Amino acid sequence: MKTIFFNIYYKLTIESYKWIYLKYELSTTNIEFQCINEVQDVFYSFVFQKTPQKIIPTIENSQQLKSITNIQEQLINNQTNNNADVIYIGLYNNQSKTIDLQFKIVTYNDDNNESMFERNKIIIIITACVIATLLLFAIGISALRTRKQKQIRKQVQEDIRRNLNNDQQQTNRVFDPAIYKGFQIRFIKDHFKAHYYDKFISIYPGLSQFQECAVCLEQMNKGNNKLQRICSVTPCFHIFHYICLQEWLLRQKNCPFCRTEYTRKKIIQDFPWLDIGNLQIKNTDSNYLSRIKNQIESVNESRIELNNHQQIQQTQQLEEIKD
Template identity: 30%
Template sequence: MFYFIIFTLLINTLAIITLTLDQQYQESNAFFKLTQSQYQVIQSIRNATFFFQPTQIDQDKYISVELIFGYPQDGNVNVEFSITKNKDDNTSSLNNVFYDMNGKYLQKAYQMILINPYTFSKNDQFYIDVNIRDTNFTDYQYLIKITRTQNKICPNFCGNQQSGSCNTKIGICACSSEFADLDCSKQAKSLLLQQPLKNLTIHKQEYFYFERDQSISNITLSLDLMNPLQKNSDTQVFIMYENFEIGLPNENFFDYSISLFNSTSQSQEIDLNTLIYDLNIERFQRLLITVKTKSSDLIQLSINISNVDDNFSIDSSLLIVYVLVSIAIILILAWIIIIIIRYKRSSRIHQISNSILNPQNDNNRSNYFTKNKKLFDEYMPKLLYLQILEIPQFLESEVQETCSVCLLEYQKDAICRFTPCNHIFHSDCLEQWIMKNENCPLCRCALDLKTLLELKSQNANIDNNSQQQKKKQKKYVVIQSQLFSNAQTELRMIAPNSMVNQ
């Protein structure tokens, strides 16, 4: 009805030329040349052909050819609308034939074909074919309109910009909510996730759409018959990804389909990864849905996250739980290991302390150490750890930082001993060790009484030899001094005589 009103207003207001294509026109075998931009056409024959020829100044322009039907109404226009470049010569090819497939499939009252600039010359001719395929053929009335523009025009100006906005760079309509199709002329209901539309009464056909959320990659579309006693339902659902070439899905063009024939419930799993974010329309592309029936059916339409996404979300949740539990177990094990190590160290120190505080254990070795403590103090002196580090032999070598008996690090004010083999130990640790062993805890060098006595004897011999050498050196110095003194005396005695003789 909307297109019929526009059609009538244009004809009455602009006084457009009327073309009557009847049997007489058909018998003439002539093609009518279109020289004006608009014509009113009354077509009472099946096939009609017109042609127009662009001018030189049209080469850099978009040429759009629109058909606006006044009769029949939208949804009942069963025609095939096409344009062929240079139809009657040998230069024409399949690439030179243009169709409005959307208008053909949806039987729209508005149809348009766009010809791009620089694809033609002034000598080219474009032939417009309007072939009526309606079996209940009656006179078709439509307005044919040819427009030349610098920018692309959108189909039907996107519902006169009331139901969508036009991107003139690409000639695509960004339809508003509750509207669909290439020209945003069809009302469509929005389907929301997990919010079924119940008790839908479908008369002939209805349109729906689902806007994708980026976090969802798979959904399941379900169709249920609300009257389960009804048999042989003829309801069909056609599903299509929005592509801006075919406006809405139909029985000739779709990506998925569902039928309730001999069934009260059907579902279809749909992959949404094909629907990308379109910068031109500033939103995700939609999933378009057409529900068609020959008789009135009461149905329910719903969209839910598919099992693929459910499994993925479950697996992701379980994976997170597994990771967290694993980290907790690792931390607990590490804490237990640290406690065990500390317990063993403290037990060893406690054991050593108990051994020292309880001399009844291993009395023989304890008495051995007590009797020879002076010897041990001499050859394994007791000093602060900081003082030991200042001894020359330790300045030149890599010093131990940990006692090899208790495995604890040295503190600067710790009381330690160092062995003849130049190894450092806590004083208490080394004393407890010597009570049970006769060698160095680190290098196993002998530290028994015999070895220490031999070391003492060697040092004593070294000291005696050193003292004897000092005595000999001192005696030699005394003898030299006496000889020197005698020589001076003799010189003094000789000197006077020499002077007398002179």
């Protein structure tokens, strides 16, 4: 009888229709038999050390050996009546030829399983704590952002109310003639309307080149608050922050960008130079304004238009000379 140990492969030769017997000391009931080569018509059986030798394995109480055979349940059931720590294993060759079998016993220590379970449990708890912390942090950031947005919204509303809707206060404003040489505030409000920059550019994409206000040099397309995204356009089709243009026109009567001079008569005559509500441009005969609306400007078209205009002028001059 050969004594074997766990996790070591043994090369066993079993004669035809013969038994071989192995001795193994139990350290745990969580064990299994493993065979490298293919197993056919090989049976196994085992008894505990205190079992009378006369019932050591017989074909009647044997089971077929597989490549992997777990015997934990059989050990537990049989160990209730036998407290021995040694088992005798019988392997039977039910073939007409001798076989070479590579056989080993694999053990799974219960303590290792428990420690692995505890380790996995700790990892799960730590992961849950980290996720909960991240969620709380995200909720906190979201709450702070919402609070900040509410504060900005409230401030914007107060600014708009103060700058756009408080006409009486603006009308009663005390102007210094040496500084405020432009138009009156009521006239500016009536003829230089406020528009949202995004909506304005979606209607007139040709004016998208104006992304920052030439007065304050701040962005209009990416304004930090609602007030900074409200713009106004001049008769010469330049865009500024509504508040900036309002303050500028209180001081002087020209465009902050191109310095074109304005008069009350010209502004009243041309207004509205851009009709946002009806998607129309006043003075539709202007090729420049048409290109702003439809965004079809190209170098070749401009050259063709200029050449045609020059040809018409030359023809008119020739006709005048002939006459």
